[in-house]
Amino acid sequence: MGWKLVLANPLRFGLYPAMMPFGTQYGHFPLPTFGRQDDSWAGVAPQIEILVGHNHRESAYFLPKPPSTLGKVARQVYETLVARGTQDIYRRPAEHFAHRHRATGGKATTYLLRTGHPLNHLSGAHCTELGLLSADPAWQGDNLLAGLNGDELEHQGAVLRAIWAEFARSGNLLHELASQARIELG
Incomplete structure (x- = not known):
């Protein structure tokens, strides 16, 4: 198909x-x-360490913010749709991939990344990690990261980059930095 x-x-x-x-x-x-993909993945899994995960509200990027005139119920429906979409499109597939990888002898770690300000409807949406990873001042003031000041962005970004860079170099995770990066490692 x-x-x-x-x-x-x-x-x-x-x-x-x-x-x-x-x-x-x-x-x-x-x-x-x-x-034949399962056999192929199984053949290489023991040689590859992976880090796979998602942002906490990925699907918020794809859903329009409900007008405030619709009130609390509309916001609750919106948040339910964001949670369900994030779970179905991002969380569940990442966990499935990690499970399959581990089951065939590979090492896999999942993560949940929290970004953004809680009052921003795009907080933790798809691609918000890019602003943290790039360290580019152009991301300051972007709608995806609205509500965070430059110091917060720089600190979370620097710690996240350190965690991901160490994993890329050595396969090791810097668990002691996870809370500063607002990342949950599973």
Whole structure:
């Protein structure tokens, strides 16, 4: 089944796959053909350490903020949709990937990253980690990170970069820095 079929029929395959057509396409180098991916992943898992996770409100990026005139109930419905979308599109697949990787002899760590100001409707949305990872002043004042001052952004970003860089270099995680980076390592 190709991605075109998923896009063509969101009622049959679900709304979330229809919204997220990008991803691995088996049968294209270097990936195996569809149906052989589990054997292929199992063959290389023991050689690869992974860190996979998500932001705490990823799907907020894709949902419009409800007008404040609709009140508290609309905000609760919005937050429920954000939580459900984040769980279905990001958290569950990341956990599944990590579980499969561990089950075939690989080392996998999951994470949950919290970013942003709690009053910002885009707090913790998709791509907010980019502002922390890039250390570019252009991110200050961006809607994704609105409500955080430059010192908060720089501190969280520096610690997050240190954690991810150490993992990339050595496979080790700096658990002692996790709370400063607002990241939960699982």
